[in-house]
Amino acid sequence: MNNPSSERLVLTADGTHSLYSPVFNQHYHSLHGALQESRHIFIGLGLEPLLQANAPSTPIQIFEMGFGTGLNALLAWQLADRLRQPVTYLGVEAFPISEAEAAQLNFGEQTGQAGLSQLHRAAWGTSQVLSDYFTFQKQHTTLQAFRPEVLYDVIFYDAFAPGAQPELWSEATFAQVAAFTRPGGYLVTYSSKGSVRRALQAAGFAVEKHPGPGTKREVVRAVRL
Numbered sequence: 001m002n003n004p005s006s007e008r009l010v011l012t013a014d015g016t017h018s019l020y021s022p023v024f025n026q027h028y029h030s031l032h033g034a035l036q037e038s039r040h041i042f043i044g045l046g047l048e049p050l051l052q053a054n055a056p057s058t059p060i061q062i063f064e065m066g067f068g069t070g071l072n073a074l075l076a077w078q079l080a081d082r083l084r085q086p087v088t089y090l091g092v093e094a095f096p097i098s099e100a101e102a103a104q105l106n107f108g109e110q111t112g113q114a115g116l117s118q119l120h121r122a123a124w125g126t127s128q129v130l131s132d133y134f135t136f137q138k139q140h141t142t143l144q145a146f147r148p149e150v151l152y153d154v155i156f157y158d159a160f161a162p163g164a165q166p167e168l169w170s171e172a173t174f175a176q177v178a179a180f181t182r183p184g185g186y187l188v189t190y191s192s193k194g195s196v197r198r199a200l201q202a203a204g205f206a207v208e209k210h211p212g213p214g215t216k217r218e219v220v221r222a223v224r225l
């Protein structure tokens, strides 16, 4: 299931790299700034509030739909270490990028966090303790085939856009995700399309709209009811 066609490296407006997928005709991040987007949505609205409220001994469980370049995982690792709060991360990825492509990404310089190559070299399907506060696992599978073993506190929902992969933004798929999201837990995503919000609501989430990064008007944090 390796990605059949080569990805193309792009530079986004905040100086952070991203990739283009010719298969889906999609970029992996906002061209207005990959780091700005990841920090604002997945870390700022998703992980950080939970870590601030968390009892230090209980790991926060993150599930990511679409590990991709690893930027969100790297930022989660950075925050866990900075706040000295345990985080357990599991990302699924159906079409992994190659280690050579990952080696081109400038995330280390941009974030100040080393370790991107460790994320990409890690064996699939095996939990890795990467620091005192960060435990990491990636699974080479589709979201649809993923079988959860725990309830997750926060879902980083980072699929390609609804126009490119509508099946990943449907009520049925969100119901599958809702089933492994802890009540009170968050699903954070960049798409605030009306159809996405309605599908989330029908699947058992209360939808909050929040200001987006940069010029993006709105993004979504959905709370599992």
Ligand SMILES: C[S@@+](CC[C@H](N)C(=O)[O-])C[C@H]1O[C@@H](n2cnc3c(N)ncnc32)[C@H](O)[C@@H]1O
Pocket (backbone or CB within 6 Å): 027, 028, 029, 065, 066, 067, 068, 069, 070, 071, 072, 092, 093, 094, 095, 096, 141, 142, 143, 144, 158, 159, 160, 165, 168
């Ligand atoms: C928007 S990009 C990911 C961005 C990623 N979070 C990052 O920071 O690079 C979407 C990712 O979802 C993956 N993907 C597409 N369909 C999938 C599926 N059905 N299940 C799991 N991953 C999928 C793509 O290969 C791609 O890596």
